[in-house]
Amino acid sequence: MIKHSKSVVIHKFGGYDVLKIEDYSLPDLKDKIEVEVYYCGLNFCDIYKRLGFFNKPLPFVMGSEACGVITDLGLKTDQFQIGDRVICYDFEEGMYRTILRTSPEKCFKIPDEIPMEDGAAIFLNYLTAYFALFELGGIKSGFNVFIKSCGGGFGCAATQLARTVKNVTIYGVVSKGKEQQVQQNGVNFVYNNESDYLNEAKKDCPEGFDLILDNESGSWLNEGCKVLKFFGKIVVLSANSMINNPNSISLFSKLKLFVGVLSFQLSSLMNKSNSVCGLHTGNLVRENRKRVLECLNVIFDLYKNGEIKPKIDSIWPMEEVVQASKVLGERRNVGKVLLKTRN
Structure with a gap:
């Protein structure tokens, strides 16, 4: 069983230079879903976390948003199965990884009609x-x-x-x-x-x-x-x-x-x-999953009908997370900035 995955980690609060790529231990699979990550979404809340605004205990894996494919299950569930494409979201971070393990309430299925990169941006x-x-x-x-x-x-x-x-x-x-x-x-x-x-x-x-x-x-x-x-x-x-x-x-x-x-x-x-x-x-996703799913399904339908299409500014390899973060932090982007975790 995999015990570590390549991750974006910080050991201290500060500027872009605190963002490090390293193998970081995974939590136990019990009661969790394992996801092979394809893309991660960069958000302004990640900047707050990096700068220490929320005073989160160190060290930790950065990132609140990712999408990928379920590769293993540590629990019995009717909601998900191995091979499902999912969006994973956690306001508390932990998503900038090549492999992640998270609880099922933090996962949301992506319809087949939506490409993976758009799922990460939506x-x-x-x-x-x-x-x-x-x-x-x-x-x-x-x-x-x-x-x-x-x-x-x-x-x-x-x-x-x-x-x-x-x-x-x-x-x-x-x-x-x-x-x-x-x-x-x-x-x-x-x-x-x-x-x-x-x-x-x-x-x-x-x-x-x-x-x-x-x-x-x-x-x-x-x-x-x-x-x-x-x-x-x-x-x-x-x-x-x-x-x-x-x-x-x-x-x-x-x-x-x-x-x-x-x-x-x-x-x-x-x-x-x-x-x-x-x-x-972030609080809505944590406290009212039912309402979030209802709204997410409306958004997915608008996508399928061609009424919306995520505008992606740029996609960066995980190893270039510093450069990607600068694009967002310096407000140079038009649309979403993504990391990709696979070659």
């Missing part, structure tokens, strides 16, 4: 976008949707899912050089993130926005509320404004976010009957 980004748009945002025909960061894996997924609803207009912010690609993905109005984009968007959408998808949080919430329609909503997905240093999250960044949240005025919501929602997909 789970977290599209689930998060679906919950933000449909479950919390209540998107419907005629909505004006503002996506704070429309060029990454989540932003591309949110754009495609929003376009499945008739007569939706999408406004998005992106870094310089990505404008044409996000327009091709379906964004109607594109703004450079170094410009006065909120005032520019107000000129293009003077009536205001029905829904804002925000990945910064902090003081930006007050500004976002100013451009909402009556009954408009902001869905807060993360606090990526803290990630401005590849080696650490500074105390200043944490304080800036904390002060920004404290400065948020409840009257900003009450004046126009607005609401702010928070979304943590």
Whole structure:
């Protein structure tokens, strides 16, 4: 029986140089599913973990998202069998491996119609976008949707899912050089993130926005509320404004976010009957598998019908995880960044 697998491991928190490739021990197969991994998905939550924001005990295997083929079972189950193609997800990390063993509730079958690389790109980004748009945002025909960061894996997924609803207009912010690609993905109005984009968007959408998808949080919430329609909503997905240093999250960044949240005025919501929602997909996957499966099946059907298609920015060999992580951390990607574990 296999006891180790090639993995991306960190032994200390810090910059890209803490990412190491090594053979790392596998947990016992009992009560678990063994998966030969084909691709891993890179996500911003992995950056938080690498920088030590969650103070996770060291050392540990990086990565929250992978897909591959089941090669062994350490339990009796009617849900899975050897040879099934599955997505594996765990917010607590442990997925950047050539072979992984995990519990069955962290595995989700991939339909035959979906290629493995698209399976690796579809789970977290599209689930998060679906919950933000449909479950919390209540998107419907005629909505004006503002996506704070429309060029990454989540932003591309949110754009495609929003376009499945008739007569939706999408406004998005992106870094310089990505404008044409996000327009091709379906964004109607594109703004450079170094410009006065909120005032520019107000000129293009003077009536205001029905829904804002925000990945910064902090003081930006007050500004976002100013451009909402009556009954408009902001869905807060993360606090990526803290990630401005590849080696650490500074105390200043944490304080800036904390002060920004404290400065948020409840009257900003009450004046126009607005609401702010928070979304943590990791907790949803852990606590409400039934709802996750329902939404995932809707997403799979949209894929089969040709209404969505994951935009993959680049695929890197596992040995080049540092370079791949820089693409994501420096926000150079348009779409999903993947690792491949097989030659």
